Amino acid sequence: MLTRRGLLRVGAATTLSGAFTGVALAPLVMAKPAESGASALAEPEPFRTKLPVLPVLTPVSVSGGVDRYVVPVRSARAGILPGAVTDVLTFNGSFPGPTIKARSGRPVSVTYRNLLQDPLSVHLHGGSVAAADDGAPMDTFEPGKTRTYTYPNRQPHASLWYHDHAHHSESEHVYRGLSGSYLLTDADELALPLPAGSYDVPIALRDAHFDESGQLVYVMDEIFGRPTLLTNGKPAPYFEVAARKYRFRLLNSSNLRHLRLRLADSSPITQIGSDGGLLPRPYDTDTLWLSPGERADVVIDFSRYPVGTQLVLQNTVGPAGDSEEVRPVLRLDVVRKVHDPSSVPAILRTLPAQPEASQERSMELNMSQASDSSWVATINGKVYDPNRIDINVQQDTAEIWTITNPSEFVPHNFHVHLVQFRVIERNGGEPGPEEAGLKDTIRMAPGDTVRIKLHFNSYRGVYVYHCHMLDHSAMGMMAQMKIS
Ligand SMILES: [Cu+2]
Incomplete structure (x- = not known):
């Protein structure tokens, strides 16, 4: 019988040493670190690297009213930790995957070329698409083959994401890098004076377990064994901002980890959107919960800070989502003043009506x-x-x-x-x-x-x-x- 105390004990044991031997707790920790074949890497020092701006994918064709993309799915080597090169799985060579930008009413087609050793199925998470294009768990395409998915984008704006969904291997594939953002916009959203352009920043958050040589270690259901938090693929990077409003599209792309995000000074974050686009009204909060796959669209106004301020966005909960644990995910450095024409309207949208x-x-x-x-x-x-x-x-x-x-x-x-x-x-x-x-x-x-x-x-x-x-x-x- 699993008890809460037992669970917490496992958490401590797997974090600190390989001493734990309770096989009965398999659903929470399927293997001790010793069984995973490697001991964990020491935690990388935070704030050593710049926040990467995720690449935006370029269509190979925009003719006929359709944006067409071709995306090789292949292994690659990524610089994630200082002084190490990590083998990862990628869409188009990027870790995490490139962002696809789409507009409601304009279809997108993506042809994925499977250059891996495993079958794949790519799912557009949050998308309203035909069943044949949904990336269902058993609807896979084999190594060496291509598969084209058509996304009609007949839905309102939303911060979607795409990831592998091949049953039994999606977990390891996504862990090793097969996910990316898909930002769908529409005329209603574009008409709002929200921060835009380089002030609208997608941020993918996830955890990971690295061995001493900086390789990703995948152990099924290893909820307590993935201590390193990655922000756009880097451990706790820094991001230089102007003293104005920024929009951040936060995605929790972790397999298992629930996140509870706060600014270190507890100051307000304005949440303006969630999975399916903008909220009806913005609201201020000091805490954002994000379970795996959830998104939060937020605005932070840095004009309240003097130039020179360094502000840390933290995760404040342990891996299973029930204990205090304060860890940095991103440092925001206010480096200059700038005029800010953006604002957050009091009404953001009207939601579609639902019948009884x-x-x-x-x-x-x-x-x-x-x-x-x-x-x-x-x-x-x-x-x-x-x-x-x-x-x-x-x-x-x-x-x-x-x-x-x-x-x-x-x-x-x-x-x-x-x-x-x-x-x-x-x-x-x-x-x-x-x-x-x-x-x-x-x-x-x-x-x-x-x-x-x-x-x-x-x-x-x-x-x-x-x-x-x-x-x-x-x-x-x-x-x-x-x-x-
Ligand atoms: Cu579950």
Whole structure:
């Protein structure tokens, strides 16, 4: 039987030494550091490197009203840690992957060339796309082959991202680098006076486990064994800013790690958007929670600081999301004054209307131990089976789903393909302002019950929903809906 105290003990043991031997805690730490074949690298010193600006992908063609991209998926060597070269998997050679910029109403097609040794399936997370273009877990393309995905972009602006979704290998592939941002904009968003251009900065946050030679170590479900936080692929870099407003598109691209971000001086961060684009209204907060796959679109106004200020953005929670642990993720150095024409309007958008729900369902997320002591992760007691349809949904209807994480200490989250849903209740109360917009992924802390409302009004077909702690979905915490 797993206990909270046991869990915390494992955390300490795996962080500090290889002394832990409790095999029963496999779902939380599948292997001791000794078993992973390498001891961990000493923590790199923070603030030694500049924040990389992620490259924006250039289309190979824009004719016929479609932006076409060709992306080789290949291994590469990246400079992540000082003095080391790390083998990574990449989209187009970049770690993390390049940003794709798209506009509502203008389709994008991306041809991926699989130059790896494993099958791949690329999913546009948060995208409303036909089932054949969704990057479903079993709909893979083989090494040496190409696959073209078409994204119609018939949805409002949103900060989406793309990543491998090939069942059983997505977790390791994403860990080794196969993810990137996909920023979809529209006329409504472009009409707002928000910070833009070089003042609108995508930031991907994740954790990692490096060995002494600076290589990435992948151990399935190693929630406590990935101590190094990477910001746009670098350990706690610094970023020089002008004394004005900046927009940061934060993405938690970790496999397992939940983040709780704060500025070290506890000053306010204005959250303006979440997974599915802008919130109806901005709000000020000193804390941002991001579970794996979630996005937060925020504005920080550096005009309140004198030139010369160095401000640290911190993660303030331990790997499992339940303990204090303060670690830097990015230092923001205010280096010059500048005129700032940008502003954050009091009203940002109107959300699409949803009809009355005609169906209610419940989903329970669980991890349990099988008779052979292996761990299984389930939704409503069932491990993912690609040959089983778990629920049948009627097109052009709305449904309310009640998601429950009954565990006392294991965090999860919940991601639905195809649909940007609304959160209508969290633990019996109103959801917070950070959940007032459109969402495709929600945090499910231990004990949480969240009710969401989904409107199925785009494509028919089979789509998955799953925990986005990717090691959990790889272990089976995934199910399928058929919309017809
Ligand atoms: Cu989970």
